[in-house]
Amino acid sequence: MARISVSSPADFHVHLRQGKMAALVAPHVRQGGFALAYVMPNLKPPITTTAQALAYKQDLEAIDPTVEYLMTLYLSPDLTPDEIVKAKAAGIVGVKSYPRGVTTNSDGGIESYEMYYPVFEAMQRVDMVLNLHGEVPSDPTTNTHILNAEPQFLPHLHSLHKAFPRLRIVLEHATTRAAVDAVKACGPTVACTITAHHLALTVDDWAGQSFNFCKPVAKFPDDREALREVIREAHPRFFLGSDSAPHPVHSKSTSTPTQGCAAGIYTSPILLPLVAHLLESFGALDKLDGFASAFGRRFYHRDLNAEQKENKVVLQKIGNHVVAGKIRRRR
Amino acid sequence: MARISVSSPADFHVHLRQGKMAALVAPHVRQGGFALAYVMPNLKPPITTTAQALAYKQDLEAIDPTVEYLMTLYLSPDLTPDEIVKAKAAGIVGVKSYPRGVTTNSDGGIESYEMYYPVFEAMQRVDMVLNLHGEVPSDPTTNTHILNAEPQFLPHLHSLHKAFPRLRIVLEHATTRAAVDAVKACGPTVACTITAHHLALTVDDWAGQSFNFCKPVAKFPDDREALREVIREAHPRFFLGSDSAPHPVHSKSTSTPTQGCAAGIYTSPILLPLVAHLLESFGALDKLDGFASAFGRRFYHRDLNAEQKENKVVLQKIGNHVVAGKIRRRR
Numbered sequence: 144m145a146r147i148s149v150s151s152p153a154d155f156h157v158h159l160r161q162g163k164m165a166a167l168v169a170p171h172v173r174q175g176g177f178a179l180a181y182v183m184p185n186l187k188p189p190i191t192t193t194a195q196a197l198a199y200k201q202d203l204e205a206i207d208p209t210v211e212y213l214m215t216l217y218l219s220p221d222l223t224p225d226e227i228v229k230a231k232a233a234g235i236v237g238v239k240s241y242p243r244g245v246t247t248n249s250d251g252g253i254e255s256y257e258m259y260y261p262v263f264e265a266m267q268r269v270d271m272v273l274n275l276h277g278e279v280p281s282d283p284t285t286n287t288h289i290l291n292a293e294p295q296f297l298p299h300l301h302s303l304h305k306a307f308p309r310l311r312i313v314l315e316h317a318t319t320r321a322a323v324d325a326v327k328a329c330g331p332t333v334a335c336t337i338t339a340h341h342l343a344l345t346v347d348d349w350a351g352q353s354f355n356f357c358k359p360v361a362k363f364p365d366d367r368e369a370l371r372e373v374i375r376e377a378h379p380r381f382f383l384g385s386d387s388a389p390h391p392v393h394s395k396s397t398s399t400p401t402q403g404c405a406a407g408i409y410t411s412p413i414l415l416p417l418v419a420h421l422l423e424s425f426g427a428l429d430k431l432d433g434f435a436s437a438f439g440r441r442f443y444h445r446d447l448n449a450e451q452k453e454n455k456v457v458l459q460k461i462g463n464h465v466v467a468g469k470i471r472r473r474r
Numbered sequence: 475m476a477r478i479s480v481s482s483p484a485d486f487h488v489h490l491r492q493g494k495m496a497a498l499v500a501p502h503v504r505q506g507g508f509a510l511a512y513v514m515p516n517l518k519p520p521i522t523t524t525a526q527a528l529a530y531k532q533d534l535e536a537i538d539p540t541v542e543y544l545m546t547l548y549l550s551p552d553l554t555p556d557e558i559v560k561a562k563a564a565g566i567v568g569v570k571s572y573p574r575g576v577t578t579n580s581d582g583g584i585e586s587y588e589m590y591y592p593v594f595e596a597m598q599r600v601d602m603v604l605n606l607h608g609e610v611p612s613d614p615t616t617n618t619h620i621l622n623a624e625p626q627f628l629p630h631l632h633s634l635h636k637a638f639p640r641l642r643i644v645l646e647h648a649t650t651r652a653a654v655d656a657v658k659a660c661g662p663t664v665a666c667t668i669t670a671h672h673l674a675l676t677v678d679d680w681a682g683q684s685f686n687f688c689k690p691v692a693k694f695p696d697d698r699e700a701l702r703e704v705i706r707e708a709h710p711r712f713f714l715g716s717d718s719a720p721h722p723v724h725s726k727s728t729s730t731p732t733q734g735c736a737a738g739i740y741t742s743p744i745l746l747p748l749v750a751h752l753l754e755s756f757g758a759l760d761k762l763d764g765f766a767s768a769f770g771r772r773f774y775h776r777d778l779n780a781e782q783k784e785n786k787v788v789l790q791k792i793g794n795h796v797v798a799g800k801i802r803r804r805r
Contacts, residue, residue: 281678283698286695286696289677289678289681290621291694345614346620347612347620349682350620350680350687350734351684351687351729352735353682353729354730354731360681363617363619363622364617364618365617395729396730397727397728398683398684399727403682403684403685404683404684404729405682406682
């Protein structure tokens with residue numbers, strides 16, 4: 144019987160929300176096979192201080208103490224170099240940048256990077272990671288739209304990398320061949336997360352199908368192929384960040400003429416078997432441990448010791464298993 | 475008070491369905507300001523014979539006898555040159571070609587055109603119009619997807635035009651700059667319809683918003699600009715075909731994880747004021763009569779005589795009018 148194991152799987156991009164939603168979804172990290180969650184800060188209000196991040200971490204640990212939560216701050220004008228030093232000392236790992244208005248709870252996102260250079264300078268000095276949602280906002284006057292929003296962001300990535308060559312940067316949830324090429328062209332301080340769903344979907348899949356709609360949107364078949372290729376070649380700077388993002392079912396399933404559906408795809412409860420299934424589909428199952436644990440851990444300085452490496456999750460193919468769910472149909 | 479008039483408006487692409495849906499929507503042609511409807515044949519079963527088309531025309535005239543219905547046949551292997559001669563004699567105007575599987579009720583659509591050359595030869599001889607849904611089916615192995623399906627179809631348009639230079643061809647519901655350029659590059663026998671919704675929407679508008687989802691999907695801002703430009707320049711081979719396509723509200727508003735939403739945007743009940751509003755928004759209101767009546771009528775040999783030209787629909791701007799509707803919210 145086909146079996147494969149992964150040492151202490153790590154999801155380097157996940158949305159665990161707050162309140163009742165957090166209580167519901169945080170246990171799904173472990174259920175999906177993962178021992179580490181890199182937690183996004185786009186709550187309401189966003190996590191912008193060390194104190195908030197530590198309180199949020201406590202909340203998550205109260206829900207499921209068996210997962211290691213790596214915490215992040217939300218990049219905003221309120222964030223100071225002093226706060227960066229404080230955050231680093233408190234064990235906070237990264238700072239997430241959202242362009243304004245491009246995804247869930249990003250209304251406070253950034254519009255240009257220069258004003259944050261003192262913060263980035265501090266981050267480089269204390270060795271915190273900058274996590275980039277790599278899309279520019281749509282603008283019809285420049286023919287900027289959700290399909291080219293990521294390629295048009297890439298010059299910003301290069302500028303930041305050039306200005307802060309020792310700053311560790313992660314381009315999050317890459318969806319295009321252009322992004323893969325851009326990250327490859329950068330030095331060892333720049334890495335890239337890839338979601339499970341972007342290994343599966345293309346634009347055809349979310350057209351008229353809101354459950355497949357997320358930001359960044361899934362792109363073209365050739366873009367998906369680029370994501371698969373970089374995993375097949377076991378490039379050590381490309382690793383899993385699920386961007387798993389829960390939304391209430393009604394907000395995914397129901398549109399009105401004036402209100403569309405929420406952006407986000409939720410994969411946490413089945414994440415490791417899903418990733419294994421996908422990697423197998425394009426001939427990369429033997430790269431699972433690197434993609435879903437080792438590469439991300441190395442970039443984030445979360446390497447496992449020999450003992451920890453023995454803490455494996457074993458996947459076994461049992462065939463025709465239907466994932467349990469509680470979706471209430473409203474038709 | 476701002477007023478504008480159009481002589482006997484003509485919609486050269488509309489879906490009037492059958493049965494109860496037809497009884498509901500056919501009166502909306504007149505309600506939307508139109509005196510002529512070029513009727514699509516994608517019923518269940520599709521309209522493939524002269525007898526079916528004439529029976530369908532009778533049904534529509536029984537619902538609203540004040541509209542002129544121009545009838546079409548659905549291109550399929552059952553259609554013979556003899557049937558073309560018969561159809562022409564019975565007053566049927568065109569033949570609609572659907573690529574297989576790309577839109578509503580297109581499962582019987584075509585896969586390659588060569589097998590239809592005897593039919594096209596007969597159509598050219600008797601002067602029937604070929605109406606093309608100009609998209610190729612998606613194919614991940616060739617990076618063909620819903621965003622480039624129309625540009626990739628254009629070589630077929632050129633081949634058909636070259637093989638049958640006297641055959642009148644209409645590229646339906648163009649959505650891309652490439653399509654506009656391709657039709658312009660053809661001779662006077664090739665024309666192009668443009669919908670109202672493609673003058674308004676881009677890909678950003680239908681992402682996660684199923685009410686804005688149709689096939690062909692709305693493309694990029696620069697593509698929309700090309701559609702607007704060709705109307706501003708009053709090109710006589712570009713005219714209105716609304717592709718107005720009704721679907722039950724629940725099939726537009728509700729998705730499940732395994733079932734997306736229906737493709738189609740319904741504009742008939744407000745079509746002429748909507749088109750006027752859109753043309754005004756990009757500086758083409760003075761082109762309304764050509765776009766929504768004269769150009770299409772000329773191409774289809776449906777020119778108005780002096781007396782008919784006096785049969786005008788007058789639009790008057792009254793401001794802040796809310797379109798009446800009966801959408802039942804299901805949230």
